Amino acid sequence: KAGVTQTPRYLIKTRGQQVTLSCSPISGHRSVSWYQQTPGQGLQFLFEYFSETQRNKGNFPGRFSGRQFSNSRSEMNVSTLELGDSALYLCASRTGTSEQETQYFGPGTRLLVL
Amino acid sequence: SQKIEQNSEALNIQEGKTATLTCNYTNYSPAYLQWYRQDPGRGPVFLLLIRENEKEKRKERLKVTFDTTLKQSLFHITASQPADSATYLCALYRGDDKIIFGKGTRLHILP
Numbered sequence: 001k002a003g004v005t006q007t008p009r010y011l012i013k014t015r016g017q018q019v020t021l022s023c024s025p026i027s028g029h030r031s032v033s034w035y036q037q038t039p040g041q042g043l044q045f046l047f048e049y050f051s052e053t054q055r056n057k058g059n060f061p062g063r064f065s066g067r068q069f070s071n072s073r074s075e076m077n078v079s080t081l082e083l084g085d086s087a088l089y090l091c092a093s094r095t096g097t098s099e100q101e102t103q104y105f106g107p108g109t110r111l112l113v114l
Numbered sequence: 115s116q117k118i119e120q121n122s123e124a125l126n127i128q129e130g131k132t133a134t135l136t137c138n139y140t141n142y143s144p145a146y147l148q149w150y151r152q153d154p155g156r157g158p159v160f161l162l163l164i165r166e167n168e169k170e171k172r173k174e175r176l177k178v179t180f181d182t183t184l185k186q187s188l189f190h191i192t193a194s195q196p197a198d199s200a201t202y203l204c205a206l207y208r209g210d211d212k213i214i215f216g217k218g219t220r221l222h223i224l225p
Contacts, residue, residue, distance in 0.1 A: 006158070035215075041202065042217035043158070056212055090157050099207065100146055100165075105157030 001026055004093050004106035012112045018079040021109045023091035025072050031055070031096030032064060032074040033103065035086040049074050050096045078111075086113045116208050117179045120216035124168065127194050128224050135189040135219045137204035143182040144206035149189050152201045159162045161202075162189075 013019050025032050033056075034046040038041045045058040049068035069073045074095075078085055088110050092103040116203045117140045127133040137147065150158035164171045164180045164187065171178045177190040191198050201218040208214050 026203070043205075043215035045212055045214065054159065090156070102148075102160045102163070103213070105150075105159070108157050109156070 004091060004104050006071070006089075006091055006106040006109050008109060009107065010110050010112075012114065014114050015083060017081050018077065018109060019081060019112075021076045021078075021089055021091075023074045023076070023093075023106060024091030025091075026104055029093035029095050029104075030072050031069060031094045032072065033092045033094075034074070034076050035065055035090045036049065036060070037090055037108070038086075043090070048078070051110050055096075081113045083113050086111060115159045116144070116206070116214065118204065118206055118214055118216045120202075120204060120219045122168050122219045123217075123223065124220040126222045126224055129194060129196060131194055133198065133221055133223070135202050135204075135221065136198055137168060137187040137189070137216055139187075139206055143185065144208065146207050147178070147180055147187045148205045148207075148213075149176075149178055149187075149204040150215075153161040184196065191221075196223045196225050199223045 007022045031050045033048040035043050037043045043045045047066050048056040052068045067077045088108045090108045092105045094101050094103050119138045121136045127138040143166050148163045149161045163177045164178045175192045179188045197220050201220045203215050203218045205213050205215045
């Protein structure tokens, strides 16, 4: 089975721009979660999508949004980029049917905001 | 609010020794704790899950303990090898369907 894939792997943007990141989960997984990882804050939960609906949300401003398509692929959008948005953005997938199941992470998209 | 802390930012251990990493949490005991390994430039990889009613879990050279009295989980790697060098993250299920992660401990196994 193919693992979780994320595109693009690297991205450079300037302040004020917007960006869209993509995540393809493992086949059969209906839950996709997004995380932001920075050296200072560690891994922080952004949101989770399950069957095209946002099921959970972390404490991030409304500039961070996401969506999920019928094939479970998910996109994350950040509008009006700020320097502090520079981070590794990770998505993780699971079947979504049990709260104790393992999450499988993708390799991440490294975003640099200049 | 529930917080999770991994005591050491970095840990140097001699090859062949046991590496012990600590994860402490505040407030209520989570239903379970997870440990992940993360290599540079890669996403975290799941290693072990331990439930609140389990004291200890093992997988090959890895062992995790869960002490709800101390509000602490310990992660041990026995007979450590340079290939074990990585960042190790603990994560707990917060109870409102969210998982929170510690900031990780960078483990260096010295040959």
